Structure formats: structure tokens, C-alpha cells
Amino acid sequence: MPDLQTRAIDIRRIAVSLIHGAGSGHPGSCLSAADVIAALYFEELRPGIDKFVLSKGHACPALYAALYLRGFFDRAALGSFRVLGGLLQGSPTTTIPGIDATCGSLGQGFSIALGLALGLRQGSDAAIGQPRAYVMLGDGELQEGEVWEAAMAAGHYQLGNLCAIVDYNKMQSDDLNAKTMGLEPLDAKWRAFNWNVQMIDGHNFAEIAAAFANARATTGKPTVIIANTIKGKGVSYMEGVPSWHGSVKLKPEEIRQALADLGVPTDRQPEYAFHV
């Protein structure tokens, strides 16, 4: 069984390859989120019990990669990403095996996860082991007012079975969050909405696991894991460069370099050509 680090790297390789093959997509957001997504799908989520909502739906290539690696669909399906008539749409849809909620318009997935947590909750949330709802939000997404409507409701209803992860890569479509619409103090905002708040390194698997364990053990409050991440993590020329949020087209030399940075030697790169 490959370790989480290996899984996360594979998710990154597949995600950038899907975006290259499709001719468009959001690589920076996938790469920052890949480690948490790997931890979710290969460690944390209990199949058939817990639900996961990717509220930052534009990072779906990373999610599709995880679902593929978990066997929800076959390799041929990867080649359908963003293709007319294809299974893998440009944003997650419940028509795709393994996808728990349709997302793509920022803020709404968080409310959906709130509804899932309310609907799945069985009596008092002190009952450890009950079904849980997980949701990943982008940091720029936190500028949507609906996010704070949902945050207020989750705190009000003391939803211990709701766990939000903020992929805090500090960048959004146009520029840095801080230049676009500042989010700080971010942990204080969540605490003020009656959430259990944890700040972690979103690329450190020990910290991710500890944060999930803390969330599971917390009753009477929803948990938010503010995962400090690097936009474009793992691809040298993308790291920390907002323009790779994109919906960008990766040129042949760019995908070659990306896969090389992710440890795929040139002679094995054709294995990642999913689009025919």
C-alpha cells in the first residue's frame, strides 16, 4: 500500500496531466489541495459513511485523481475531463461516481455540507462515530457572504460532525488574497463564529492527521482546519505564482517540466497522457 506522500504526488501528476490534456483547468488550486485530499481519501473518510464536498470545485482534477486511485472509475474516464459528452465535468457533479455533491459556484458547497451534517446527525453529536461531513473551501472563497451565513449556522447548531478545511494558499484568481480582499485575522473570524479552529501546515501529513483526529474528538462545535499551503506546490515554476490559478492551458514544455518536477522521468511521461 503506497504511503500518503506517494498518493499525493500521484494525485498531482494526474491532476496537471488532466488539465494539460483538456487544454484548460486550475492547476495551482489542485496542487495546493493535493495533500489534504490524499489524506481524506486514503485515511480519513469512511466509505459509505462520511461525505466530502469540494466547495472549491475548480480543484476537481485533484479530486478526480483521488477517486480514480480509489477505483471509482477507470483510466479511460480520465480522458473525458472537460470533453464534450465526457463523464468528468469541469466542476464536480453527482453524476460522477464517488462525488457526493455538485459544486462549482463558490460558497454553495459549504452550505451543502452544512445541510449534510444536519441531515446525517443522529441525535446528539456527542455520539462519536456518527456520519460526518467534510468540506474543502478555497481561501478566496471565504469572500463570499454565503460562507459566513453557513459558518454562523454551523456554530449555532454546534455541528460536531462537520469539518471544514480551508486550503489557505494565500492566492486567488487575480492576485494575492491580501491585495484582493484581505482575510486576516482568519482564525479569529472562525473562532468568533463558534468553531474549533486548528492552524496546520497543509503539506505535513502528521499535522493533517492530528487535525482530523482532533476534529473527530471535538463535540459541540464544528471544526475548521486552516491548512497553510503553497499554491502550485510541487511544480517549480507554479509555486507562489497567482497566474497559475488560472483556467490555463499548459504548453508541452510546461507539462514536461511539471511532470519532471513531480518525479516522472521523460520516458515515463506518456503514461500520463489520458486524453486521446
Place this chain on the structure above:
Amino acid sequence: MSDNAAFVPSLIGSSGETLREAFGKALTAAAAKYPSLVVLDADVAGGTGTHHFRRAHPDRFIQFGIAEQNMVAAAAGLALAGKLPVASTFAIFALRAVEQVRQSIAYPHLNVKLAASHPGLDAGPDGASAQALEDLAAFRAIPGMTVVSPADPIEMTKAVTAILDYNGPVYLRTGRSPARRIFDESYVFELGRGRIVRAGGDVTIVACGVEVARALDAADLLARDGIAARVVNMSTIKPIDEALLVACARETGAFVTAEDHNVIGGLGGAVAETLARTIPSPIEFIGVQDVFGESGEPDELAAKYGLAGPSIADAARRAMARKGRR
């Protein structure tokens, strides 16, 4: 004539009951039959009628505060968790959540019902900012949405059961002011079917909601001049009853549509789209003429903005005059 047999309504006058009260009571009565039913509110339960449900089933009533976007998208989550959510607010605030309905409910075709009271000029003295004149158009334009606007408390009661039995997203328009009685208990509501509530062969008045009673007023006025107006209660605006409209086109040859809504995109739009494709016919559009309303009582507003019986009767005469004209 189509298989919609002419139906003679029992016009008992005002039932004294509002559509919103009938809605709230019907939901409450449905709780036992639909164990997964939950009702969602955004701080207007006393206004929408869902306070009846809250009183009877507090554990199945979820308060979201004044946050309609969150309520609507959370309803999607509740549906994904196996619940049967009915989210309710005022029609004007439902418009705040149009994109949430589109994206989170209609796109995945989830089994969520959105019920909105205080629509149109019927919202009354709160004025233009409270009078939703665009909701039928907005929700009708979303793929896969069913849009329903019942005419009286009995139809509302039966429509609630019908939409709970239907698996898919529905926008249900209720009403604020006491509603006139159109139907008796023998009435059978069918989703997607219009109903002839007054027979006539000279012109067809297609109405929904509070305008059905006013259309019947118009038919009375027209009868004085020897004009036999047919009145159709088109309570399902989407999918619209095309077969009935085609039959009315063949049998009467002229139309008036009447709705407490802007004349753009609602019932009138739906009727015009259907007839343009099938049997092009003269149509006059009764509704608010693409302006905002103002404060006033519903009947005062209906008179001023041309939604009352006399305006509908005049429109019927204009439509009839256009028969056969090119």
C-alpha cells in the same frame, strides 16, 4: 374539446383563508405520511405559514435565520442526506437565492421544494421592495424546475401533496391575502395540468394564483355583453399544459393571460411560447407592465396596475378583435 372537461366551480366567495395558511397546514398534515419531510425557514415562519409545522413538529423544523442563500443550498445537502426538504421564505427573498436553486438544487435535480409567500402586488403595503414580480420568470428559466402557483386554499392543499409525491425540484408560489374560493373538495389537482374553471367559446383567459378569481370576475363582466369567456386555471406554469392550450386555441381562437407578476417571462411568456410553436393566436397580457409597484392594499394595487376584472375583460375584447387579423 380536450379531456379537460369543463368544470363549474363553486364560487363561495372568500374562504377567509390565505394560500400561505393553507400551505402551512397542508405541510403539517403531510408530516406523518412523509417521514423524511423537514421544513426550513429564514425567520419568516409566521408569515409563510410554516409556524404550523414548527408547532407540531419542532424536531423537523430547521431555522436558518435571515440567510436565504445558505438555507437553499443547505436544503440541497439535506436532500443528499436523504431528507425531503421544503424551504420557505417570501418570494422576494427567494430571488436572492436564484443561483443557489440553479446550481445546488436544479442542476443535480435534487428533491427539494422551495415555497414562497407574499408574491407580486399581493404583498401589498410593504411596497415595491417586497413585491416579487420576477420569481415565476426566474425559476421557470432554470432547467428541470417545476413551477406551481395554486389559485385557492383547496388547490393549495392538494398541490402540496402532489409536489411532495413528485421527485424533483419545485418552486411553489403561495399568497398573502385571503383567497377567494374557486374549488370544492372534489377537485383533483394534477401536476402539469391546467383546468377549465368556466366554460366559454369566445376567448380564453389563462390565469394563475390570485388572478384566477379576477379572471372569473372578468368572465362575469363579459357575459353581460354576451361574450362567453373560458377561464383556465393554469396552476402549473412549468411544465405548461400544452394540450389544453392547443385545444383552447382551436376552440376559442383568442387569449388573455393574467398573473400577479411582471408580464415578461411568467405565465404570459409560457403561454405565448407554446402558442407561437403550435397555433399562433392573438394574446393580450395582463400583469404588471414592466414597472415596479408601490404601497397599497392588494385590491387597490390590482385596480391601479390593471390586474382587476375590468382590465382583464377589456383585454379579452382586444384579443377577440384581433382574431383572424394579420
